[in-house]
Amino acid sequence: MSKKTVLVSGGAGFIGSHVSVELLQAGYDVVVADNFSNCDRTCFEGVKKITGREDLPLEIVDFCDEAAVKALFAKYPIDAVIHFAAYKAVGESVAKPLMYYRNNLQSFLSVLEAAQEKGNVNVLFSSSATVYGEPDAVPVTEDTPRKPATSPYGNTKTMCEDILRDTVKASGGKLKGILLRYFNPIGAHPSALIGELPRGVPNNLVPFITQTAIGKRECLSIFGNDYPTPDGTCQRDYIDIVDLAKAHVYAVTRMVEGKMKEECEVFNVGTGRPVSVMELVNAFEKVNGVKLNWKFAPRRPGDVTAIWADPTKANNEMGWHATRTIEETLKAAWAWECHLAGK
């Protein structure tokens, strides 16, 4: 089989860089495209170093620019596109909804317009467990009903899912799509050459933990200890970033090899294992031998109590499984923070 080419929009970011590594290591040609609006060159350089691919193509493109995206599709023999290029801060989206709707919808529309014009393109959209809202029962399967989004960010995920489904349906077989619904991606590549690089104060739990442990932040606030969970703190499904990245390779391969059962498929990407905030903090301290300064604080508005995946469909249909333990993942997250600090 000739080599297939995958365009990765937002390929220099946290998830995009890990996915690029796994695709390259699986034998795909990769085109990284990014406008560096929310990242610097660190991870792109890391991808080249890990894979030894100094020639890895980088295209600096704003995906809202439809003509520029069409030019990319004309320049490279793109078999599949993985779309990450989007804003992702929940709180910011509440304050600046138009910015989120414009960017997250327009960039995806550009991808779909270009893919449709070219034809025979497989589209993978990075969706989120946020589409399930506060679920009535856990774990959630792909058939668990979606709930109205609680933020413009979440709404853009729901809307892009629908846009992809409708576009694939109307394409008469020219386009195929997979929606991957991520739970909570955490950790870093075991090389410690790529990882999460939040700008300013991190919104997400694990970067806040590692920055507190290294001394960049004074104290971690654990938001709420009176939830109806075993220890009173929220439960999530923390998925290792390398495991998550590998799920993309399985999904792309399924698409390009024509193994799909429906023209637009959806998969949960999670471990199936609930972990509470308190458990995560304890595991971090234990596995890395560091003491974390933390305190209980009021609940954070908009947080759901507990959500974790039923990953059976991804396990059985794609053959993908999460393999890494929470301890391995938290070790990698800490190694990355130490690498950043030059320690």
Ligand code: WQD
């Ligand atoms: C996890 C848990 C917090 C920070 C969000 C998005 C989702 C996805 C991933 C984003 C919660 C608690 C957190 C802190 C804390 N997309 N927490 N102190 O909210 O599950 O999901 O990020 O890119 O769409 O909604 O992830 O990491 O913010 O929080 O106690 O300083 O940690 O309350 O229970 P969340 P998170």
